[in-house]
Amino acid sequence: MDKEKASGILVFAEERKGDVHNVAYELLNKAQELKEDLDCEVASAVLSSQKLDYSELIYRGADKVYCIEDEKFASPEENYYKKNLLKITNAFNPEILLLGATGFGRSLAPRLAIALETGLTADCVDLQIDEESNKLIQIRPAFSGNILAHIKTEGLPQMATIRYKEFTEAPRDTSRSGEIIKLEPTEGEIEVGIEKIEERAKDITEAEIIIAGGQGLKQPQDLDILQDLADKLGGMVGASRDIVDEGYISHAHQVGYSGARVKPKIYIACGISGATQHIVGMKEADIIIAINKDPSAPIFNVADYGIVGDLYEVVPDLIAKIEDCM
Amino acid sequence: MLDIIVLVKQVPDVKKVKFDRERGVIDRKSAPNELNPFDLNALEAAVQIKEELGEDAAKITALSMGPDMAEDSLKEALARGADEAILLSAREFAGSDTWATSLVLSTAIKKLADYDLILAGEKTVDGDTGQVGPQIAEFLDIFHAAYVSEIKKLDNDNHNIQVISELWQSSFLKTLDFPCLLTVTKEINDPRLPSIKDKVQARKAEITKWDYSALSDYIAAEEIGIKGSPTRIKNIEVAPAIEREGEVWRDGYEKANEKICELLQEKQLLGGE
Numbered sequence: 001m002d003k004e005k006a007s008g009i010l011v012f013a014e015e016r017k018g019d020v021h022n023v024a025y026e027l028l029n030k031a032q033e034l035k036e037d038l039d040c041e042v043a044s045a046v047l048s049s050q051k052l053d054y055s056e057l058i059y060r061g062a063d064k065v066y067c068i069e070d071e072k073f074a075s076p077e078e079n080y081y082k083k084n085l086l087k088i089t090n091a092f093n094p095e096i097l098l099l100g101a102t103g104f105g106r107s108l109a110p111r112l113a114i115a116l117e118t119g120l121t122a123d124c125v126d127l128q129i130d131e132e133s134n135k136l137i138q139i140r141p142a143f144s145g146n147i148l149a150h151i152k153t154e155g156l157p158q159m160a161t162i163r164y165k166e167f168t169e170a171p172r173d174t175s176r177s178g179e180i181i182k183l184e185p186t187e188g189e190i191e192v193g194i195e196k197i198e199e200r201a202k203d204i205t206e207a208e209i210i211i212a213g214g215q216g217l218k219q220p221q222d223l224d225i226l227q228d229l230a231d232k233l234g235g236m237v238g239a240s241r242d243i244v245d246e247g248y249i250s251h252a253h254q255v256g257y258s259g260a261r262v263k264p265k266i267y268i269a270c271g272i273s274g275a276t277q278h279i280v281g282m283k284e285a286d287i288i289i290a291i292n293k294d295p296s297a298p299i300f301n302v303a304d305y306g307i308v309g310d311l312y313e314v315v316p317d318l319i320a321k322i323e324d325c326m
Numbered sequence: 327m328l329d330i331i332v333l334v335k336q337v338p339d340v341k342k343v344k345f346d347r348e349r350g351v352i353d354r355k356s357a358p359n360e361l362n363p364f365d366l367n368a369l370e371a372a373v374q375i376k377e378e379l380g381e382d383a384a385k386i387t388a389l390s391m392g393p394d395m396a397e398d399s400l401k402e403a404l405a406r407g408a409d410e411a412i413l414l415s416a417r418e419f420a421g422s423d424t425w426a427t428s429l430v431l432s433t434a435i436k437k438l439a440d441y442d443l444i445l446a447g448e449k450t451v452d453g454d455t456g457q458v459g460p461q462i463a464e465f466l467d468i469f470h471a472a473y474v475s476e477i478k479k480l481d482n483d484n485h486n487i488q489v490i491s492e493l494w495q496s497s498f499l500k501t502l503d504f505p506c507l508l509t510v511t512k513e514i515n516d517p518r519l520p521s522i523k524d525k526v527q528a529r530k531a532e533i534t535k536w537d538y539s540a541l542s543d544y545i546a547a548e549e550i551g552i553k554g555s556p557t558r559i560k561n562i563e564v565a566p567a568i569e570r571e572g573e574v575w576r577d578g579y580e581k582a583n584e585k586i587c588e589l590l591q592e593k594q595l596l597g598g599e
Contacts, residue, residue: 076491079470103473103493103494106472110461111470113425115464120557137560143340143452147564149561152560192471193501193502194499202495208595258512266589295574305586306574308577309575321584
């Protein structure tokens with residue numbers, strides 16, 4: 001890219017099976033805010049395995065959409081994605097390049113940053129424009145979220161991955177217009193063999209309600225009680241690391257440092273003591289409810305509502321009461 | 327001979343490290359250092375590969391960049407099964423961000439020349455970026471697979487490895503030719519504890535130390551350390567604590583559950599079919 005003339009904000013929109021991951025709409029919303037300070041264009045980059053309605057990204061705030069269609073994008077191979085994103089980056093020449101901090105985003109962005117010879121800030125929770133220098137301030141938590149580091153990038157583009165659910169989604173304005181620019185995919189095959197062998201139905205980071213279990217559960221089948229409650233509320237079951245390690249439930253349900261970081265509307269922790277490793281994964285839920293026999297369990301320190309009691313009594317009673325309300 | 331490089335880092339024990347909210351700094355002396363927990367899984371994966379191939383068919387080199395005291399972590403890596411350990415330690419390396427760190431480590435790997443497989447933990451518990459692994463792969467121009475939860479098969483004859491990579495809420499079977507880099511998750515294995523005998527032996531072992539002069543033919547001092555780091559921390563603020571209602575019911579749950587139902591109704595989360 002031509003760094004001397006770099007301008008504008010480029011947001012990578014991650015496509016999966018015909019849908020764009022919502023974090024792209026959140027980033028487009030933030031980009032609108034940054035655009036006011038910078039007086040620049042906002043573009044979105046999509047690498048798509050199938051035909052998409054690209055105008056959706058325009059409705060959400062993109063002035064330009066750069067897209068490359070290639071069925072090879074159905075395979076998550078970082079190097080191939082990188083080569084194609086480089087093509088778009090070179091075409092738009094952005095001063096700011098943003099990607100969602102999804103698992104794939106966190107694996108792809110580092111390769112792209114090195115290829116662009118620029119720095120990369122991981123897992124940001126906020127972005128601002130420095131009034132004096134017009135540079136991007138990238139804000140990311142460190143040390144279990146105790147501190148927030150403000151980071152600037154020397155050189156261009158200024159690049160960051162941003163966590164899901166930090167910003168609200170851009171409103172959809174169908175009166176907006178913009179330009180859709182199609183580019184050809186890069187030549188060559190993906191040199192890594194890739195075959196999908198399992199797909200999980202639901203993504204816990206998308207759940208609005210999570211009913212999570214921990215060591216207070218005596219046996220794997222007792223998760224059914226939590227599943228019942230989750231079903232009633234249209235939520236998902238989450239788990240602390242210890243019961244995942246014991247094989248009660250798959251790692252896809254694990255919440256915490258070595259699992260998912262979630263931000264549901266309601267998080268009900270049942271029989272979870274609240275080790276730091278778990279709390280970093282759920283402390284940003286809108287409302288936290290904790291049920292635990294031990295009144296001194298640290299989970300109560302982060303809870304809005306705490307119930308000192310046996311989950312085997314409390315949860316069935318809660319289910320009954322919810323049924324009454326419905 | 328299969329040459330495996332395991333990237334390791336010494337980190338403060340984040341479970342014990344104290345944080346001074348008023349001054350906004352970490353009290354590093356408040357916690358002992360340890361080998362980054364995710365790196366233990368990378369190391370164990372390397373040891374398991376070697377066990378399968380046979381003692382003389384693979385060599386494990388633990389590679390780290392850090393201050394002199396990071397020797398302790400490399401000794402632990404030796405106790406856990408690494409054959410050799412190299413510490414990159416120099417004033418010139420200090421203050422490196424992930425870009426400069428990846429440049430130093432990848433340069434050292436190029437200098438080592440013989441490598442088939444590079445293993446790393448998915449992230450470190452202190453930096454928490456998960457960037458260094460994929461960045462090294464890009465510097466070396468090799469393929470990588472991230473969030474590897476299982477090694478399915480290592481085919482030494484065809485010089486490739488089959489792994490399960492967890493991406494997009496799915497498990498993908500990826501086949502990568504050597505040389506390649508893998509970042510592994512905690513799911514991949516349960517790291518064994520080193521035996522007392524191995525620990526004692528490792529304590530006496532020599533750690534190979536490379537300072538900047540070992541790499542100066544390949545990289546300029548301006549490209550690394552604080553000078554070479556494109557990202558800079560401008561300031562640090564104490565994260566505002568999230569305000570919580572903090573209402574606790576200690577005697578009986580009926581009232582509490584009623585309150586929760588009200589809350590769910592208020593938030594319109596009761597479906598209402």
